[in-house]
Amino acid sequence: MNLSKTVYDEIRREYDEKQLVSERDKRSRVREVEEKIPEIARINGQIAELSVERAIGRIRGRAEDGQTYEEKKASLINRRKELLTLYGYPESYTEPRYECGLCNDTGYIGNDQCSCLRSRIIEVLYDQSNIKKILETENFSTYTFKYYNNAPVDPSSEETPLSIAKKAVDTAHSFIDNFSISSDNLFISGATGTGKTFLSNCIARELLDKGTDVIYLSSVRLFDILADNAFNTGRNDFVAEDLFSCELLIIDDLGTEYTNSFTQSAFFNCINERLLRKKHTIISTNLSMEQVRQIYTERVFSRLLEKYILIKLFGEDIRIIKKLEE
Numbered sequence: 001m002n003l004s005k006t007v008y009d010e011i012r013r014e015y016d017e018k019q020l021v022s023e024r025d026k027r028s029r030v031r032e033v034e035e036k037i038p039e040i041a042r043i044n045g046q047i048a049e050l051s052v053e054r055a056i057g058r059i060r061g062r063a064e065d066g067q068t069y070e071e072k073k074a075s076l077i078n079r080r081k082e083l084l085t086l087y088g089y090p091e092s093y094t095e096p097r098y099e100c101g102l103c104n105d106t107g108y109i110g111n112d113q114c115s116c117l118r119s120r121i122i123e124v125l126y127d128q129s130n131i132k133k134i135l136e137t138e139n140f141s142t143y144t145f146k147y148y149n150n151a152p153v154d155p156s157s158e159e160t161p162l163s164i165a166k167k168a169v170d171t172a173h174s175f176i177d178n179f180s181i182s183s184d185n186l187f188i189s190g191a192t193g194t195g196k197t198f199l200s201n202c203i204a205r206e207l208l209d210k211g212t213d214v215i216y217l218s219s220v221r222l223f224d225i226l227a228d229n230a231f232n233t234g235r236n237d238f239v240a241e242d243l244f245s246c247e248l249l250i251i252d253d254l255g256t257e258y259t260n261s262f263t264q265s266a267f268f269n270c271i272n273e274r275l276l277r278k279k280h281t282i283i284s285t286n287l288s289m290e291q292v293r294q295i296y297t298e299r300v301f302s303r304l305l306e307k308y309i310l311i312k313l314f315g316e317d318i319r320i321i322k323k324l325e326e
Contacts, residue, residue, distance in 0.1 A: 018105040131216040138201040161315035187308040188284045193317030196284035213247040226266040254285035
């Protein structure tokens, strides 16, 4: 799971705060019963004294003290439980109460991350991705081929929008399955409404659920962030380093931004830096490869041709079809 140090430190602080809260709560309950049941206060003091004696015994190498210590401690704990029950308290009333009983709110079981910590990291990754809400409806569980027809895309081809869409989904699954061991990138093109963004979102959902660091940006937002960092305007939460270092960057609707010499240079630098760092990128666009060559220069065209798997989707505008079905 690739989180920035700042974000990871913030999560660690959350866990530290949980432990502090549970400890304060425990101390409050201990004070309560000690005031009501003075014998419990004496028992707690005796247990503390035993702990000190045990530590001294270890330092002096008196191994036989261990069994005596455990027997005395068990006896005192049992008496404390009897008193708690006698006064109407649960036996465990003075024990810590953790949100997660598996790791006691440490986030770790031994050297392994607890499931609660993994879930929290994934939650943060979803928040960072920019597409948390949309992924609730756009994912492989809602993906359908019914909007792709089976007519040849042109007279000289046996390929149809449906067969091409099925191959694209197979490629997407392969991209997901081999994400950690490959350096694959995807360039998804096609007319408006052919499912480019939906397919990108499906991939994002699967990888986020595995704890992968994903950032989704429209091309307009991407270049705004890159310009912000270049000219130090401070308008964006993201910085260029976020875009270069995240495990998967999704750039949606390339070509909808205003293009000039800065965007040409910034786009090349972005995709080239990610290639050098062996980070994955998905680009979706209405542009053809020839249009990409004309707009973003030969250098960009060359990188995309050499380092990206090219997917071109065909078909009618699915958004219009869905609207007509309403």
